[in-house]
Amino acid sequence: MAETTAAADARRRPAIQLDPRVIAGGTIVAILLLTAIAAPLIAPHNPLDQDLLSAQLPPSWSAGGDAAHFFGTDSLGRDTLSRLIYASRIAVIVALVAATLACAIGSLLGLAAGFFRGAVDQVVSRLIDIWMSFPPVLLSIVLAAAVGAGLSSVILAIVVVDWTRFARVVRAETLLQRQLDYVAAAKVAGLTPMAVLFKEVVPNVLPPLVTLLSVEMGIAVLVEAILSFVGLSVSTDTPTWGGMIAEGRQLINQTPWLLALPIGCIIVTVLGFNLLGDGLRTSLDPVQRR
Amino acid sequence: MGNGAVLRRLLLVPPTLFGVAVVVFVLLRVVPGDPVSMMISPGATPADIAALHARYGLDLPIGEQFFVWLKAAVSGDFGISITRRQNVLGLILGRLPATLELVLVATVIAFAIGWGMALLGAYFRRRSPEWVVDGFVAISLAVPDFLWGLLFILLFGVLWPVLPISGRIDPRVGVDFHTGFFLLESLLTGRWTVTGDLLRHLILPAMALALPLSAIVTRVLKASLGEAELQDYAQVARSRGFTRRRVLIREALPNALISTVTLAGVQLTFLIGGTVLVERIFSYEGIGNMAVDAMINRDLPLIQGLVLTFAILFIILNLLIDLFISWLDPRLQHG
Amino acid sequence: MTVPVLEIADLHVALAGASEPVPLLRGVNLKVAPSEVRGLVGESGAGKSMIGRSIFGLLPSGARITRGRVTFEGVDLAGMPDAERRDLLGARIALIPQDPMTSLNPVKRIGEQIGVLLRVKLRMARDAARARALDLLAEVAIRDPARVIDLYPHELSGGMRQRILIAMAFACTPRLVIADEPTTALDVTVQRQVLRLIHDLQHRHGAAVLFVTHNFGLVAKLCQSVTVLYAGRVVEDGDTVNVLAAPREPYTQALLAATPRFDRPADALALLDRAVTDTLLADARAYDAAHVEAYR
Numbered sequence: 001m002a003e004t005t006a007a008a009d010a011r012r013r014p015a016i017q018l019d020p021r022v023i024a025g026g027t028i029v030a031i032l033l034l035t036a037i038a039a040p041l042i043a044p045h046n047p048l049d050q051d052l053l054s055a056q057l058p059p060s061w062s063a064g065g066d067a068a069h070f071f072g073t074d075s076l077g078r079d080t081l082s083r084l085i086y087a088s089r090i091a092v093i094v095a096l097v098a099a100t101l102a103c104a105i106g107s108l109l110g111l112a113a114g115f116f117r118g119a120v121d122q123v124v125s126r127l128i129d130i131w132m133s134f135p136p137v138l139l140s141i142v143l144a145a146a147v148g149a150g151l152s153s154v155i156l157a158i159v160v161v162d163w164t165r166f167a168r169v170v171r172a173e174t175l176l177q178r179q180l181d182y183v184a185a186a187k188v189a190g191l192t193p194m195a196v197l198f199k200e201v202v203p204n205v206l207p208p209l210v211t212l213l214s215v216e217m218g219i220a221v222l223v224e225a226i227l228s229f230v231g232l233s234v235s236t237d238t239p240t241w242g243g244m245i246a247e248g249r250q251l252i253n254q255t256p257w258l259l260a261l262p263i264g265c266i267i268v269t270v271l272g273f274n275l276l277g278d279g280l281r282t283s284l285d286p287v288q289r290r
Numbered sequence: 291m292g293n294g295a296v297l298r299r300l301l302l303v304p305p306t307l308f309g310v311a312v313v314v315f316v317l318l319r320v321v322p323g324d325p326v327s328m329m330i331s332p333g334a335t336p337a338d339i340a341a342l343h344a345r346y347g348l349d350l351p352i353g354e355q356f357f358v359w360l361k362a363a364v365s366g367d368f369g370i371s372i373t374r375r376q377n378v379l380g381l382i383l384g385r386l387p388a389t390l391e392l393v394l395v396a397t398v399i400a401f402a403i404g405w406g407m408a409l410l411g412a413y414f415r416r417r418s419p420e421w422v423v424d425g426f427v428a429i430s431l432a433v434p435d436f437l438w439g440l441l442f443i444l445l446f447g448v449l450w451p452v453l454p455i456s457g458r459i460d461p462r463v464g465v466d467f468h469t470g471f472f473l474l475e476s477l478l479t480g481r482w483t484v485t486g487d488l489l490r491h492l493i494l495p496a497m498a499l500a501l502p503l504s505a506i507v508t509r510v511l512k513a514s515l516g517e518a519e520l521q522d523y524a525q526v527a528r529s530r531g532f533t534r535r536r537v538l539i540r541e542a543l544p545n546a547l548i549s550t551v552t553l554a555g556v557q558l559t560f561l562i563g564g565t566v567l568v569e570r571i572f573s574y575e576g577i578g579n580m581a582v583d584a585m586i587n588r589d590l591p592l593i594q595g596l597v598l599t600f601a602i603l604f605i606i607l608n609l610l611i612d613l614f615i616s617w618l619d620p621r622l623q624h625g
Numbered sequence: 626m627t628v629p630v631l632e633i634a635d636l637h638v639a640l641a642g643a644s645e646p647v648p649l650l651r652g653v654n655l656k657v658a659p660s661e662v663r664g665l666v667g668e669s670g671a672g673k674s675m676i677g678r679s680i681f682g683l684l685p686s687g688a689r690i691t692r693g694r695v696t697f698e699g700v701d702l703a704g705m706p707d708a709e710r711r712d713l714l715g716a717r718i719a720l721i722p723q724d725p726m727t728s729l730n731p732v733k734r735i736g737e738q739i740g741v742l743l744r745v746k747l748r749m750a751r752d753a754a755r756a757r758a759l760d761l762l763a764e765v766a767i768r769d770p771a772r773v774i775d776l777y778p779h780e781l782s783g784g785m786r787q788r789i790l791i792a793m794a795f796a797c798t799p800r801l802v803i804a805d806e807p808t809t810a811l812d813v814t815v816q817r818q819v820l821r822l823i824h825d826l827q828h829r830h831g832a833a834v835l836f837v838t839h840n841f842g843l844v845a846k847l848c849q850s851v852t853v854l855y856a857g858r859v860v861e862d863g864d865t866v867n868v869l870a871a872p873r874e875p876y877t878q879a880l881l882a883a884t885p886r887f888d889r890p891a892d893a894l895a896l897l898d899r900a901v902t903d904t905l906l907a908d909a910r911a912y913d914a915a916h917v918e919a920y921r
Contacts, residue, residue, distance in 0.1 A: 135563025
């Protein structure tokens with residue numbers, strides 16, 4: 001009939017509403033940040049302390065467990081809970097730094113490609129094509145192997161692989177926005193291309209970008225886990241969730257909880273970032289573009 | 291899409307592949323560490339090492355090395371693997387069928403789950419089944435393929451050991467195949483027990499790969515179905531007395547599939563990339579597993595060959611998806 | 626007294642709102658006799674679409690009939706078993722939709738879309754249905770039916786698509802056709818052809834037509850009787866000739882006076898008298914306020 005229900009439903013929703021996912025995801029991310037910052041205060045033991053007499057202890061609630069080690073210990077007697085807590089620091093650093101850098105670089109390139117078009121667009125698009133032809137995992141492993149183990153190589157690997165994600169979205173949005181009337185109006189009003197770019201186009205590109213940034217943080221945590229699983233991340237002393245997974249995989253029959261717990265941490269963390277990102281998208285976007 | 295568009299896409303392939311090759315080549319040569327270090331025996335003299343370098347062309351400047359490799363590659367010669375001492379092309383072709391079968395089974399599972407969940411969620415909109423579907427999607431999206439793999443190993447390998455968690459086939463089962471396509475062959479020759487064993491080995495890694503893709507398919511298809519249901523042509527169909535179920539499946543679904551395939555197509559390339567870790571975790575003998583080994587051991591010829599193989603697979607996949615989309619959407623076929 | 630093809634008695638439709646239900650239709654009474662062509666006039670938002678949706682049982686989510694009945698040939702549509710009502714729809718009661726550009730499925734060929742209708746509603750075999758589809762296309766003056774039948778909607782003009790939709794509406798010899806602003810989305814030049822077509826087909830099949838529009842000019846051309854709707858209520862009802870000559874209600878007068886006419890200069894469009902607008906506005910405000918509240 002004349003008016004579809006979708007239009008009527010869309011009009012019923014008010015301008016800015018706090019999506020419950022933002023609250024849920026935000027809470028998880030906040031807890032993660034707090035854990036990372038307050039690690040020395042909340043961890044019961046030093047994560048590097050080895051106690052061979054208490055090696056491979058199960059969690060405190062099962063048979064043979066020790067109350068002093070809530071989640072048990074690994075084969076070198078290191079307290080699992082403390083290692084999990086300290087590993088969150090690596091996760092947070094990687095998430096914040098790598099995701100932001102990838103976002104910044106990718107967005108700038110995408111913006112340039114979409115706005116200036118021509119040769120710039122051709123070069124950036126070809127680069128994206130080439131990059132998309134690699135399996136991301138493979139590329140990050142190659143890069144990390146090339147640069148050598150360490151936090152900076154992990155961050156580099158993530159940035160170099162994932163900038164394309166941002167570039168593509170920003171480029172598409174920019175191309176779209178460019179054609180809209182208000183950009184032409186701004187040009188007619190005498191603004192320079194750069195001014196038009198920043199005053200008109202950028203604010204409209206921000207909502208999807210914010211979502212992508214949040215999701216990218218989750219991805220960064222995953223990539224770090226993969227790289228430490230393969231042994232290419234920080235040195236083996238520093239606890240990382242991925243490293244703990246690798247150890248757990250080795251001794252899966254003796255200490256299955258060493259595998260399950262870091263997996264749980266990663267899942268909850270990524271879930272938190274994803275929820276936050278999804279929720280922000282629907283909250284920030286005044287026109288329900290979905 | 292019209293023939294012009296197909297041609298343009300095909301013309302872009304060689305430069306893209308070239309770019310891929312250059313990037314890999316440069317990256318690997320930048321690696322600190324000697325690629326042939328594994329093959330140096332204890333009593334080797336500097337002359338021996340130099341001879342080894344010369345044998346693998348590593349004494350030439352990078353630019354020359356690249357062109358030597360390129361010339362050979364174009365005629366199908368990808369060199370000899372440093373770690374395995376065999377022809378790279380032969381190694382890759384030997385393991386490729388295993389990965390292809392895994393990818394195929396995973397894709398089928400992903401779309402089966404995706405379609406089923408999306409239709410359920412769309413039909414039972416705003417009622418409890420939709421929340422279940424949404425919950426499944428949220429969890430699946432947060433867990434990447436390799437974590438699913440590890441979880442499955444925990445669940446079905448340790449806690450409740452009902453399925454095998456490594457390898458492609460039970461060594462006790464006869465492995466007299468003519469091709470590398472074990473599954474296909476066993477199906478065609480009717481050896482059902484072998485098929486059963488192969489599937490039991492495939493199911494866990496395939497599920498690990500399939501779940502993230504199925505989550506995306508579910509989410510996009512459900513949203514597209516919801517939109518399509520509200521379109522005028524669907525409403526008009528309802529005004530003709532067709533049930534909601536019929537309109538959903540016969541009118542909305544064909545339209546919803548178009549945007550779904552477009553978006554899910556990208557995720558499918560992630561599935562192929564995911565084989566690297568998943569095969570590793572399950573000790574499945576495909577090219578993904580071989581790639582991790584090659585990377586760790588700095589086996590340059592093998593790495594180059596494998597990366598190019600993956601790139602070619604991606605490109606073929608993208609092209610197939612584009613062709614499929616233009617077949618689905620008649621509006622794209624004209625100009 | 627013959628049974629009216631369509632009878633709407635005291636129809637109240639309300640939308641479930643945040644605090645109170647929002648009224649969409651407030652006691653609509655409407656009758657369409659067999660083979661009668663009745664116009665349904667009102668501005669956007671007056672409730673014309675809701676009447677159509679109530680007939681087809683396609684109210685938007687949250688909307689419900691709170692009082693009154695819709696009967697077809699004497700039988701209550703809401704009280705009928707589902708399967709029976711669905712048999713009627715598309716066959717005895719048909720719709721000519723408003724926007725031809727979006728009312729055909731873009732990924733199916735014309736022949737397929739008409740064919741499905743014929744096969745399901747008239748239980749025709751595939752070949753017979755295809756032949757009948759060709760006849761239908763010819764009936765609506767499509768010049769090359771054999772070519773058009775295998776085309777996709779996007780390969781046809783808006784006028785052609787609307788004619789196909791009209792063909793599909795009349796395909797199963799309906800007793801009642803609801804034409805939902807069928808010419809609004811078309812060019813002026815094409816509008817005339819389409820109107821002529823509807824008139825011809827109505828005449829040939831003897832169907833009753835409820836012609837929904839906001840344009841009094843079309844009503845004057847096509848409809849024997851007219852019902853005027855405002856803010857969910859019927860404000861005037863009668864033979865077109867009478868209503869046009871001597872409209873009783875101030876709203877109708879205003880509507881007529883505001884309709885651009887060939888023989889009157891544009892600046893002669895009359896403005897409403899202040900007293901009239903105040904009454905109308907008060908009524909409309911109450912109606913709209915409830916709506917705005919619901920949309921919050």
